[in-house]
Every structure is written in structure tokens, then in C-alpha cells.
Amino acid sequence: MRLQKIPVFILEEHNEAFYVWNECVQNGIIPAADNVLYHIDEHGDMGVPRFNKSINSLNPAERGEVRTFTHEEIGIGSFIMPAMYKGIFNSIYWFKLQHKTSRHDHLLYVRTYNADGLKLLSGPVTDEIRKASEVDRDLKIFDFHLNNIDEMPEALFSIALDIDLDYFSCSGNPVELYEISIEITKAEYDKFHSSPYHQSKFLGFKSNVYEADGKYHLILNDYKHTYPDLYPFTLKVDRELIIERIGEVINKLKERKVLPKVITICRSRFSGFTPDDQWEFIEDSLLKGLKSLYELEVHLVAELEVA
Known part of the structure; x- marks a missing residue:
């Protein structure tokens, strides 16, 4: 061949x-x-x-x-x-x-x-x-x-x-396995905490924010637990x-x-x-x-x- x-x-x-x-x-x-x-x-x-x-x-x-x-x-x-x-x-x-x-x-x-x-x-x-x-x-x-x-x-x-x-x-699914975060301004960080209606909460993921070393970050997929026995994690x-x-x-x-x-x-x-x-x-x-x-x-x- x-x-x-x-x-x-x-x-x-x-x-x-x-x-x-x-x-x-x-x-x-x-x-x-x-x-x-x-x-x-x-x-x-x-x-x-x-x-x-x-x-x-x-x-x-x-x-x-x-x-x-x-x-x-x-x-x-x-x-x-x-x-x-x-x-x-x-x-x-x-x-x-x-x-x-x-x-x-x-x-x-x-x-x-x-x-x-x-x-x-x-x-x-x-x-x-x-x-x-x-x-x-x-x-x-x-x-x-x-x-x-x-x-x-x-x-x-x-x-x-x-x-x-x-x-x-x-x-x-990498969205479940790896944290996806971006740096944001302090104003956006404060906006997230001041309202339950921040736009990131409407994307279908569990979003959150955090501060570290004077910098502010938005996490798009803030999941604390993984489930290795469920599809598709057995792949x-x-x-x-x-x-x-x-x-x-x-x-x-x-x-x-x-x-x-x-x-x-x-x-x-x-x-x-x-x-x-x-x-x-x-x-x-x-x-x-x-x-x-x-x-x-x-x-x-x-x-x-x-x-």
C-alpha cells in the first residue's frame, strides 16, 4: 500500500x-x-x-x-x-x-x-x-x-x-479539570461582590473572584470538587x-x-x-x-x- x-x-x-x-x-x-x-x-x-x-x-x-x-x-x-x-x-x-x-x-x-x-x-x-x-x-x-x-x-x-x-x-473536559482565570481591575472585583447579578454569572459556569498579591482575578469555573468516576473522566x-x-x-x-x-x-x-x-x-x-x-x-x- x-x-x-x-x-x-x-x-x-x-x-x-x-x-x-x-x-x-x-x-x-x-x-x-x-x-x-x-x-x-x-x-x-x-x-x-x-x-x-x-x-x-x-x-x-x-x-x-x-x-x-x-x-x-x-x-x-x-x-x-x-x-x-x-x-x-x-x-x-x-x-x-x-x-x-x-x-x-x-x-x-x-x-x-x-x-x-x-x-x-x-x-x-x-x-x-x-x-x-x-x-x-x-x-x-x-x-x-x-x-x-x-x-x-x-x-x-x-x-x-x-x-x-x-x-x-x-x-x-478541561473546563472541569483546569482553572480558567483572567486578571481584572479592582473596580470589577468590587462590582462582582456588590451585586448578585454580575454578567459572568450568566455564562453557564460557576464564576468567582479572588485577590492575591495586590492583583484581582476572575475565575470562570470555580469548582472545588471533581468526580473521577463519572463520564467523561474515565476516558x-x-x-x-x-x-x-x-x-x-x-x-x-x-x-x-x-x-x-x-x-x-x-x-x-x-x-x-x-x-x-x-x-x-x-x-x-x-x-x-x-x-x-x-x-x-x-x-x-x-x-x-x-x-
């Missing part, structure tokens, strides 16, 4: 995949439209974002502009929908260890509010949506499949393989199971004769989804497995030049 070299891009966080896919289109690595995404990840990353800058005004040939848009406008859990909206993919297979639904195949749409490219909208396709898609160029329809690795289909046309290291071992596993899971992925890629045009590998270490003491081991082991199937040309996304 060793053929031409396949470019592999190592991402720090998953929103950078949008930038890489755009680069691949610009460089002829994948077609500009109708590719298939194999997304191997503990998380679906199918969030529907809203932007401050219209995605329709984005010039795909301007690498610096696309990179800035990626980092400033796209989140780590909402990078796939923008790629669907731009038409880069028309089908996605999300491979997860265990999906929580019995319905595995969906037909979805994505569009923007008033076709302005600022607020994405998505949902299941109805007869009305299907009819509208015949005349509305802003509206895109795509297939969304929920699968486990054993259900990986045979090789399809123009596949982009996207792998998050947290598929193999996951820390859990971190030992090296033996990591190797087993990597083997399952590699064997299935070989069995299904999957020959991706590009591979993206996301570390998810800064966000905290991949355990800090495991990400290097997982990455090295995964690359070793992929090299047993393909000739690879590995790049760090941080090292890509910006014109």
Missing part, C-alpha cells in the same frame, strides 16, 4: 485543520470541493459558529488572512462546519469509540443567516430545505455518519484523514490500551484500503483534552503505525510559512 508520499500536518489545536485544508486546496493536494472527511476523535467538533468577520469575504489565496481567521474566528469544536459551508467536504464520517445514539446516518444542511457569512445555521434536511437548496447557493447539504472504527467504509474518493490524539486517551487509559486502539485504527485503514490525500493529527495538549503526560507517546506511536502503511511527509502547522 506504499505509494506516493502523503502530507501529514501536526496541529496543536483542532481549529488549525481549517487552515490546513484551505492550504491543501490552494496547493492542489485535495480538490476544492466534494471531498470526504474521516474524523477520528472523541468529540464530533460539529459546533455551529458565528463570526465577527464574514467567511464570505475570506480570500483563500491569502495565507496570512486565512490563518488569522482560523485563530480569531474559529473554535476548536467548530471548525468542521465552516469547511462544510465552503464546500470543501460533502460527507463526514465521525469515528468514535462509542456513540450514544442508535441513529448513525444523517443528512444535514449548513447555511448562513441572510447569506451574510457571519452566523452559520445548521440542522436536519427537510423537503423544504432540499427544495431551497436547488436555488439557494448559500445553502449546502452534506452527509454526516456516526461510526466506530469497525464500521469504516471502503476507500472513498478524495479522503482527508483527521485524527485527534484524544481519541486514544482523553483527560476529560484516560494506560499505554497498553493506547497501543491497542492505535493498532485497531491502523489495521482498519489497511483492511479498507484507505489512501488519504492528506492527514491532519491534532495534539489537543494546550486545551487539555489529551493528557499532558501522554500526548508525545500517542503521537510517536500513531506516526509509527501510519508509516507502516504510507510514505509520509510530516509538517508542523506552526512551521508553515505565511506569505
Whole structure:
């Protein structure tokens, strides 16, 4: 199965995949439209974002502009929908260890509010949506499949393989595990204490403030207790199971004769989804497995030049 070299891009966080896919289109690595995404990840990353800058005004040939848009406008859990909206993919297979639904195949749409490219909208396709898609160029329809690795289909046309290291071992939800705080002014600190209606209390997290060494801080997730026996905190596993899971992925890629045009590998270490003491081991082991199937040309996304 060793053929031409396949470019592999190592991402720090998953929103950078949008930038890489755009680069691949610009460089002829994948077609500009109708590719298939194999997304191997503990998380679906199918969030529907809203932007401050219209995605329709984005010039795909301007690498610096696309990179800035990626980092400033796209989140780590909402990078796939923008790629669907731009038409880069028309089908996605999300491979997860265990999906929580019995319905595995969906037909979805994505569009923007008033076709302005600022607020994405998505949902299941109805007869009305299907009819509208015949005349509305802003509206895109795509297939969304929920699968486990054993259900990986045979090789399809123009596949982009996207792998998050947290598929193999996951820390859990970083919002629960790590304190998120920012420095604030004393006036804001006093405002928090003077009213039960501080705006931070409406964000859905348990916010609080504290003072230390003359500086004031707002904690967005002030949780004093963790619950290691509850999902998803059982997702971190030992090296033996990591190797087993990597083997399952590699064997299935070989069995299904999957020959991706590009591979993206996301570390998810800064966000905290991949355990800090495991990400290097997982990455090295995964690359070793992929090299047993393909000739690879590995790049760090941080090292890509910006014109």
C-alpha cells in the first residue's frame, strides 16, 4: 500500500485543520470541493459558529488572512462546519469509540443567516430545505455518519484523514479539570461582590473572584470538587490500551484500503483534552503505525510559512 508520499500536518489545536485544508486546496493536494472527511476523535467538533468577520469575504489565496481567521474566528469544536459551508467536504464520517445514539446516518444542511457569512445555521434536511437548496447557493447539504472504527467504509474518493490524539486517551473536559482565570481591575472585583447579578454569572459556569498579591482575578469555573468516576473522566487509559486502539485504527485503514490525500493529527495538549503526560507517546506511536502503511511527509502547522 506504499505509494506516493502523503502530507501529514501536526496541529496543536483542532481549529488549525481549517487552515490546513484551505492550504491543501490552494496547493492542489485535495480538490476544492466534494471531498470526504474521516474524523477520528472523541468529540464530533460539529459546533455551529458565528463570526465577527464574514467567511464570505475570506480570500483563500491569502495565507496570512486565512490563518488569522482560523485563530480569531474559529473554535476548536467548530471548525468542521465552516469547511462544510465552503464546500470543501460533502460527507463526514465521525469515528468514535462509542456513540450514544442508535441513529448513525444523517443528512444535514449548513447555511448562513441572510447569506451574510457571519452566523452559520445548521440542522436536519427537510423537503423544504432540499427544495431551497436547488436555488439557494448559500445553502449546502452534506452527509454526516456516526461510526466506530469497525464500521469504516471502503476507500472513498478524495479522503482527508483527521485524527485527534484524544481519541486514544482523553483527560476529560478541561473546563472541569483546569482553572480558567483572567486578571481584572479592582473596580470589577468590587462590582462582582456588590451585586448578585454580575454578567459572568450568566455564562453557564460557576464564576468567582479572588485577590492575591495586590492583583484581582476572575475565575470562570470555580469548582472545588471533581468526580473521577463519572463520564467523561474515565476516558484516560494506560499505554497498553493506547497501543491497542492505535493498532485497531491502523489495521482498519489497511483492511479498507484507505489512501488519504492528506492527514491532519491534532495534539489537543494546550486545551487539555489529551493528557499532558501522554500526548508525545500517542503521537510517536500513531506516526509509527501510519508509516507502516504510507510514505509520509510530516509538517508542523506552526512551521508553515505565511506569505
